[in-house]
Amino acid sequence: MKVLIGAAQVNGHRAVEVLDAVVHGWREGNPQAELDPVVASDGAADLLDAVQAHRGGRRGVITVLAGDGVTRVPVVTLRVAGTLYLQASDVLATTAVTPHQVADATSEGIGSLVRAAVAQGARRVVIGAGTTPSLDFGVGMLRGLAAGAEQAGGGGEDLPGLVARAVEALAGVEVVLASAEPTVALGLRGAGAALREQIGAGAAQALEQERAPVAQQLLGLATARSRTTAGGLLAGTPDGSGARRGGTPGAGCAGGLGVAVEALGGRILPGAEFVGSELSLAHRARSADLVVLAAHRLDAVEADTGVVGAFARAAAHWGLATVALTTSGEFDPRARATLGVAGAAQVGGSPAQFAESARRAAAAWRW
Structure with a gap:
């Protein structure tokens, strides 16, 4: 399977740092997966x-x-x-x-x-x-x-x-x-x-x-x-x-x-949305089987104007599921479904914790 993995800045950790941790964790949980890593940004940082x-x-x-x-x-x-x-x-x-x-x-x-x-x-x-x-x-x-x-x-x-x-x-x-x-x-x-x-x-x-x-x-x-x-x-x-x-x-x-x-x-x-367009996000999602994003929060505002929303819309366009790994937000299944997110996990916030959460998610979301 091919997984589009994105990561934004979290708790002062640069997006590149978080992305490296998530990619490392995902490869541990599913070594066979083909990964397309994406540094995510809403314009404010990274x-x-x-x-x-x-x-x-x-x-x-x-x-x-x-x-x-x-x-x-x-x-x-x-x-x-x-x-x-x-x-x-x-x-x-x-x-x-x-x-x-x-x-x-x-x-x-x-x-x-x-x-x-x-x-x-x-x-x-x-x-x-x-x-x-x-x-x-x-x-x-x-x-x-x-x-x-x-x-x-x-x-x-x-x-x-x-x-x-x-x-x-x-x-x-x-x-x-x-x-x-x-x-x-x-x-x-x-x-x-x-x-x-x-x-x-x-x-x-x-x-x-x-x-x-x-x-x-x-x-x-x-x-x-x-x-x-x-x-x-x-x-x-x-x-x-x-x-x-x-x-x-x-x-x-x-x-x-x-x-x-x-x-x-x-x-x-x-x-x-603009950065997603610059990164050809929709085109890259087309060839993926799953979209994963590590970000700070999962809520209605983030799903509307933030990186979670940009990734979720790119996934939904091709009928793909989105999995969000965030430090806070809506984790109730019905609540997150309204935000366009199929799966979510709450993470402590450090790169090491994101790596461990990604490892568990990779083992669960594989086919």
Whole structure:
């Protein structure tokens, strides 16, 4: 039998590490099985590992301004043909998070990375993004991309002009945001709300209220651009009127980075599905007899927008069963069946425990 085995990051263990453990355990439980290992990613972590394992490519290092707006950080990127892949967390992640640090955080380094990609001849830039301790709605990225646009204080920045300069700097290069979560820009499920556990509900709400006018204006510019691109009908207004309150699902990832991405004419795509497409997941499932995935959790959200859902849908398309090995979630047979998962096992979380769980599953799921 042939088994498609995927693994995502779990409890801080890289996806590659978890995958190696699961493959080792499966081979112990069923030495005759033919395995097709897949590094899984929802865009927030291990994006470069996932793409390079399947498509190859060349890694490079570009030093840019870190999310704190003070230090500079070397960021690893992956170039595959005309596409440059990068992860927002490599710029925006910090070890200590306070309301002041979040307020000062900037995505300018991401804009510098995109500008460097354009200079290197890339035709597409893919940014993997999850929740990061920031909330600048991508204004810093626009500044970094425009490279020379002046920063006006007191909320007086000419956002339409900044966006126009950034679009000119893009020179037709496509920008794709692979969002790990369906977080919108504003509101109860917005980018500010996603920071409640990190800086507290009050501080997160106050910061979102302060930054909301900027987000709304960028949402309006994005709406105007999309309508103009669609044929000029019902073109939006540059002041942001008519913009959707919350924005596109995924726009709130990486401190609202997707708002600026859409204002540039870029796309926001569900991270797990997008990465699955980059890895030819559906095609690879076609030749398999069983699909197995090791991930952090098994629940309705993960089955909808996460790696569990991406693998389960690829399996279901060809009538295959999916077995999930996760540290938490829904393990009741009827509950997991609604998530598209035929079998599941709860795992402690270490690579060694995943290896043992895979060994037992391999002995049970064999023919």
